[in-house]
Amino acid sequence: MEQYEPDRLTAAQVAAVRRSFRNGRAALTRRSLLRASAGGALAAGALGGLSGCGIPAAGKAQGGVSAEDRSAEEKTVSFSNWTEYMDVDDSGKRHPTLEAFTRRTGIKVKYTEDINDNNEFFGKIKPQLAAGQDTGRDLICVTDWLAGRLIRLGWVQKLDPANLPHAFANLSSQFRSPDWDPGRAYSYPWQGISTVIAYNKKALDGVEVTSVSDLLDNPKLKGRVGFLTEMRDTVGMTLLDMGKDPGKFGDDDYDAAIARLQKAVDRGQIRRFTGNDYTSDLTKGDFAACLAWAGDVVQLKADSPDVDFLIPDSGYLTSSDNLLVPNKARHKTNAERLIDYYFEPKAAAELAAYINYVCPVDGVKDELAKIDEDAANNPLILPDRAMQAKSRAFRSLSSKEETAYEAKFAKLTGA
Structure with missing residues (x-):
């Protein structure tokens, strides 16, 4: 199994990463590419192509399919995420929260930044999932509309609440029950x-x-x-x-x-x-x-x-980017432990301080204030209850509607 080994960035590289956030590059990767080019190519092409490839159309869920969970004997988890969507500390150390998770649990994280676009990533994992095969990933992070599609197709596994005590307790109310995953049976939000x-x-x-x-x-x-x-x-x-x-x-x-x-x-x-x-x-x-x-x-x-x-x-x-466990993942329990870890206030605060998106975890303000007091008081990162009450989500669309x-x-x- 490949081992996660934290490395360091030079001061110049850290500055470049910070500039990329100020200039919006990281957000461009995650947001502006959600919509396919040529107006509706996503809807007409990707959705329309499902049945043509012998893949069941959305809405015909077969139920998540598990594999033998080898978490106990294989202390590893493979996590696919977007680029620049994980913390880097002030010294330039990449992903210190992942390193802390490994120290605590002994679970080594194979962290891969291989998601640049939802539609493109769906094309990567679709053949294996459609064939009932392991994608080689234990945990993925995709935007809500694609998360909903994967759930409808029956291509992700139902999560075990026993492994998610912090996630269940600390999940912010505004993210608790999206229409595409009521009660968060299959997913938990990474960022809002x-x-x-x-x-x-x-x-x-x-x-x-x-x-x-x-x-x-x-x-x-x-x-x-x-x-x-x-x-x-x-x-x-x-x-x-x-x-x-x-x-x-x-x-x-x-x-x-x-x-x-x-x-x-x-x-x-x-x-x-x-x-x-x-x-x-x-x-x-x-x-x-x-x-x-x-x-x-x-x-x-x-x-x-x-x-x-x-x-x-x-x-x-x-809207939200969301963590899910694909069918046939070999380390489901390890993946659930990693999800739960990021709903602990300290880890969530370290992530929020770097990313600056909406933190979906309640109870992080004091921890975030220790790192960045301005961020802790910023309603765009930690919405108060009044602001949360004004939040609305765009409903799921059928293939025909989309x-x-x-x-x-x-x-x-x-x-």
Whole structure:
């Protein structure tokens, strides 16, 4: 078995990693590539291709399939994650939380940063899972819509609550029961991803912004507004502004949201739809205000006094990246122990201090304050109960809905 051996980065490399977060590179890897190119290629290609490859369509779950769990005799676990999604300490040591886990448990972690895009990663693991074979991975981290698909297909294993006492006790209420995994039987969140309104105070020049309606309708912002190329974020925030719940909407609601956005496009109100590159437009002032991902805003605020954010009274959208154990994984118990470890406040705080996304673990504030007091008081990292109450999730889509909705959104954005 391959052994996890922590290594160190040079000071210059640490600085480069920090810059990558400030410039949004890490968020670009995880967020802007969630949506396939050519508007709806994901829905029409990846989803449509399931049955064509002899793979059951989503919704025909066969139930998770376990293998003989060799955790007791093989003290190892193989963990696939996104790039730059694990802690690095100030001295440049890579992944000190993983090293601490190994010291405590004797379980060596084979940690691989081999997820660059959800759709691409699904293509990697699909042949083995469809054939009922081991993927060589004990733990994977994918975004909520793909996690839901894997669960529906029956390609991930049900987790054993006995091995997850900290996860069960400390999981934040806003992440407890997504519609694609009610009660978190198959998954636990790694990090949350919030969509908010960001603005440049200097570019606004006194213009008040409090809602998505202001972005869409205020003539003083014409040509200086940005929305996201991620359909769920842009449409979800628009639905909320219209008084609709993104977790319960129907076709008519979706079409009304698209029509509202189309009017803003036709009037030239929306400058453009962007991926993570909105960060440059916002800091330069080309965008006076835009939809943005909270992980970026934390770093942008640290670098630019003009950048700030707001949570509309109508609410905001939250999605998540999630930990799951694939079928036939050889070290399920070890994987569950690793999941549970990251729901201990100390480990969760060390991770949150580096990543700056929404921490899904309750009770970490005191531990995080020991590392970074500003981060501990930042509602974009640790939302308080009032902010959590405004959080909404975009509901799961059927294959038919995803194909239709992505096509309409692609027409809107000109993708």
